[in-house]
Amino acid sequence: xxxxxxxxxxxxxxxxxxxxxxxxxxxxxxxxxxxxxxxxxxxxxxxxxxxxxxxxxxxxxxxxxxxxxxxxxxxxxxxxxxxxxxxxxxxxxxxxxxxxxxxxxxxxxxxxxxxxxxxxxx
DNA sequence: ACCGTGACGGTAT
DNA sequence: TATACCGCCACGG
Numbered sequence: 001x002x003x004x005x006x007x008x009x010x011x012x013x014x015x016x017x018x019x020x021x022x023x024x025x026x027x028x029x030x031x032x033x034x035x036x037x038x039x040x041x042x043x044x045x046x047x048x049x050x051x052x053x054x055x056x057x058x059x060x061x062x063x064x065x066x067x068x069x070x071x072x073x074x075x076x077x078x079x080x081x082x083x084x085x086x087x088x089x090x091x092x093x094x095x096x097x098x099x100x101x102x103x104x105x106x107x108x109x110x111x112x113x114x115x116x117x118x119x120x121x122x
Numbered sequence: 123a124c125c126g127t128g129a130c131g132g133t134a135t
Numbered sequence: 136t137a138t139a140c141c142g143c144c145a146c147g148g
Contacts, residue, residue, distance in 0.1 A: 027130055038143060044129035069129040
């Protein structure tokens, strides 16, 4: 039998599901949003334990600096890059510009609008 | 019960 | 920018 998810993990899952398509959030942000500040590691653990049937947007969760947490070059890493790219998130050298795609909007976005309108033209 | 490990993160150097 | 530490804590040996 698979180990049951803890109450904390259920809350983290809810926070993960709340990340909008085309945007990304950090492990620490998810933890805080779930009311569990400082528990970023539990987020990573949860993503690995959560059953695939839940179809969580695991690929939208990145490290605090915007880098993909999985080992560069690994199958999971490549898969994450593909999923992100597929929904419009630009990944360069395994890193995403949080100022542009981060869930917590930066001042720039508030002034210039969401990513979709920003990436129009260069 | 002790200890190393890790899809992490913030601070110091 | 990179490395070192330390805080965090669930797990497996």
